[in-house]
Structure formats: C-alpha cells, structure tokens
Amino acid sequence: MKPDRPPTDFETLVYQIVRTIPKGKVSTYGTVAKRAGRGTARSVGTALARNPFAPEVPCHRVVRADGSLGGFNGETEGPEMQKKTRLLKSEGVEVRSGVIDLSRFGS
DNA sequence: GTTGTGACGGGTC
DNA sequence: CGACCCGCCACAA
Numbered sequence: 001m002k003p004d005r006p007p008t009d010f011e012t013l014v015y016q017i018v019r020t021i022p023k024g025k026v027s028t029y030g031t032v033a034k035r036a037g038r039g040t041a042r043s044v045g046t047a048l049a050r051n052p053f054a055p056e057v058p059c060h061r062v063v064r065a066d067g068s069l070g071g072f073n074g075e076t077e078g079p080e081m082q083k084k085t086r087l088l089k090s091e092g093v094e095v096r097s098g099v100i101d102l103s104r105f106g107s
Numbered sequence: 108g109t110t111g112t113g114a115c116g117g118g119t120c
Numbered sequence: 121c122g123a124c125c126c127g128c129c130a131c132a133a
Binding site: 008038044 | 130
C-alpha cells in the first residue's frame with residue numbers, strides 16, 4: 001500500500017488548477033504544468049498520482065499530450081468499460097479507443 | 108548531498 | 121505504425 005503523505009505546495013497548486021477544468025473538457029499534464037508555472041508533465045503526473053482529493057480534483061480530465069488517457073485508465077475497449085472513462089464520456093468528452101480529441105476538448 | 112522512481116513529452120529507430 | 125531512448129521536474133529514501 002502507499003502510505004499517505006501531506007501534499008506539498010506544488011501538489012496543492014496542481015490540484016487547484018486541475019480543479020478549475022470545465023466539464024466536458026480535458027487538459028494535458030503539460031498544459032497543467034504550464035499553468036502551474038512550476039515543473040513539467042512529469043511532476044504534474046506525480047502530483048496527480050498522489051491526488052488526495054479524488055472527487056474534488058477531476059484528475060480523469062487530465063490526459064496525455066497525445067490524447068491518450070494516461071495511467072489512470074488505459075484500456076477502454078474491453079468488455080467492461082472503466083469507470084473513469086465512462087465518467088469522462090458522461091462529462092461530454094468523446095473518448096475513442098482510449099484517445100481523446102484534444103483538437104476539440106483541449107482547453 | 109546523491110540516487111532512484113514516476114498517472115509525461117518529444118524525438119529517433 | 122509501434123517500440124525505444126533521453127530529458128524534464130518533483131518527491132522519497
């Protein structure tokens with residue numbers, strides 16, 4: 001199991017930015033990093049991985065730069081669609097083969 | 108202070 | 121196309 005650790009300033013900053021993502025849209029780790037003005041996609045991914053505010057911070061709205069879902073949920077075309085992907089679609093994001101059209105949903 | 112890891116990104120093979 | 125490599129920054133040991 002992964003022991004919980006108190007979030008640092010950088011992580012809190014990332015959570016705050018991700019939390020501002022409008023429904024039906026998605027952002028990328030690189031974009032969030034740019035918004036944070038600190039770190040890069042690597043650090044943002046690590047921060048979201050430790051996201052202690054699961055329902056509060058829509059980490060599922062954050063995807064990779066290529067439109068791939070990322071580590072939170074990769075395979076969507078299986079017999080049972082993952083919850084996060086389904087939720088993403090519920091938000092109005094078109095997820096095709098585990099890939100999102102950033103051309104339309106990239107905030 | 109140094110090393111290793113990670114929900115990434117872009118480039119190269 | 122996919123697979124592989126290096127570089128990036130933040131965090132833990």
